[in-house]
Amino acid sequence: MRRAARARIDLNALRHNLSVARAAAPGSRVMAVIKADAYGHGMREAARALAGLSDAFAVSCVQEAAVLREAGITQPLVVLQGFKDDAELVEVVRLDAQTVLHEPGQLACLESSHLETPPAVWLKLDTGMHRLGFAPVEAAALVQRLRTGDLVAGHPGLMTHLACADEPARPESETQLRAFDEAVAGLPGEQSIANSAAVLRMPAAHRDWVRPGIMLYGASPLIGVSAESMGLRPVMTVGAPVVAVKPLRPGDAVGYGGTYVCERPRTLAIVAIGYGDGYPRHAPSGTPVLVRGHRCPLMGRVSMDMLGVDVTDVPDVRVGDMATLWGEGLPVDEIAEVAGTISYELLCSVGGRLQAEYVES
Known part of the structure; x- marks a missing residue:
C-alpha cells in the first residue's frame, strides 16, 4: 500500500553527481555502487539512468546482479560479497558478472567447480578494515593459485576498502594504501581502492577503478564537509x-x-x-x-x-x-x-x- 508521502528521485542530479566523480578521478574508470536498491533510490532506475555513463556497476549479492540483468542492464557487474555456494557461482557465470573473492571457502568452491567458462574475479585484501578480505601477505600466492589451471578469466583484479577515508586527516588510510601497495607490488591485474571519500580527497587511491557510492546520491562522504560545497546535488x-x-x-x-x-x-x-x-x-x-x-x-x-x-x-x-x-x-x-x-x-x-x-x- 502506498501513501501520500513520496520520494522524488532526480535522475539528472544522479548523472551530475557521477560526472563529479569522473572529474575528480579523470584517469580512472567508474564502478558506480548501486547496491541496497541504489541506497534506497531504486536500483533498476539508477542503473538505467547511468547505463551510458558508468563503466560498471557494483552490487552486493548475486540476487541483485540477477535483477539488473533481468532489467536489461548490459554493463559489467561486480558482486562485492561474491558467491556463497556452488549454485551462486554458476549463477555468477550465467549472468556474466564479476565476483569478488574474500574468504577461503569461496576459493575452495571455485577450485572444485567444473565450469565451462571461468569467471572474472576480484581478489579482496583486508588492509585494515578487518571486515572482508584475505591477509595482504597472501596476495601473491593467491594470485598464483587462481591463475593455475585457468580457474579465472584473465588476471584477477585487486581491491581493498578504506575504513577511515571520510576523515582525511586520519593516518589509517595512508597505512592501508602502503599495505596494499606492498602486497600487490609486481602483480598483474587492475586495482580498485577508492570509495566516495577517497574519490574526492585521495588521488593516490584512484588507481584503475574508483567505486563511488554515497556521493552519487548527493550526500557528503566527508565528515564536516557539505555535499553542496563539493558540487553534489541531492537526488x-x-x-x-x-x-x-x-x-x-x-x-x-x-x-x-x-x-x-x-x-x-x-x-x-x-x-x-x-x-x-x-x-x-x-x-x-x-x-x-x-x-x-x-x-x-x-x-x-x-x-x-x-x-x-x-x-x-x-x-x-x-x-x-x-x-x-x-x-x-x-x-x-x-x-x-x-x-x-x-x-x-x-x-x-x-x-x-x-x-x-x-x-x-
Whole structure:
C-alpha cells in the first residue's frame, strides 16, 4: 500500500553527481555502487539512468546482479560479497558478472567447480578494515593459485576498502594504501581502492577503478564537509502532506509521552510520514522540516505514520501543503547529524509505503 508521502528521485542530479566523480578521478574508470536498491533510490532506475555513463556497476549479492540483468542492464557487474555456494557461482557465470573473492571457502568452491567458462574475479585484501578480505601477505600466492589451471578469466583484479577515508586527516588510510601497495607490488591485474571519500580527497587511491557510492546520491562522504560545497546535488527529496493544523495553548503536550510541552501559544501541523515510512523515530524535537519554504522545528516524538511540526511562524499553512523532510533545500546530511545517524541509513530506510516519483530536472 502506498501513501501520500513520496520520494522524488532526480535522475539528472544522479548523472551530475557521477560526472563529479569522473572529474575528480579523470584517469580512472567508474564502478558506480548501486547496491541496497541504489541506497534506497531504486536500483533498476539508477542503473538505467547511468547505463551510458558508468563503466560498471557494483552490487552486493548475486540476487541483485540477477535483477539488473533481468532489467536489461548490459554493463559489467561486480558482486562485492561474491558467491556463497556452488549454485551462486554458476549463477555468477550465467549472468556474466564479476565476483569478488574474500574468504577461503569461496576459493575452495571455485577450485572444485567444473565450469565451462571461468569467471572474472576480484581478489579482496583486508588492509585494515578487518571486515572482508584475505591477509595482504597472501596476495601473491593467491594470485598464483587462481591463475593455475585457468580457474579465472584473465588476471584477477585487486581491491581493498578504506575504513577511515571520510576523515582525511586520519593516518589509517595512508597505512592501508602502503599495505596494499606492498602486497600487490609486481602483480598483474587492475586495482580498485577508492570509495566516495577517497574519490574526492585521495588521488593516490584512484588507481584503475574508483567505486563511488554515497556521493552519487548527493550526500557528503566527508565528515564536516557539505555535499553542496563539493558540487553534489541531492537526488532524493522526501515529501509528505500536512493532514491537520491546530492551535496549541501553553502547557499543551505533543505526541507520545508528552515530551514536548508548549511554553506559549503555538500552531502545530501534522505531517503524514513517520518511522513506518523510514523517517528516524529518534529524530529529536527541533529537527528541521521545510514547510512552505520555511524551516520549522519538529515537535515531540515521531509516530509510526505521522509527526508534528511547529508552523507558528509560517503564514497560511493548510491541510494539503507538502512538507520536505530532506532533499532539495534541506540536506539529508543535516537531518542525519541531528538524528544521530548517517545519511546512508536515512536514504536506505525510505521505501515500502512511499511513492517513488522519477523526474528529469
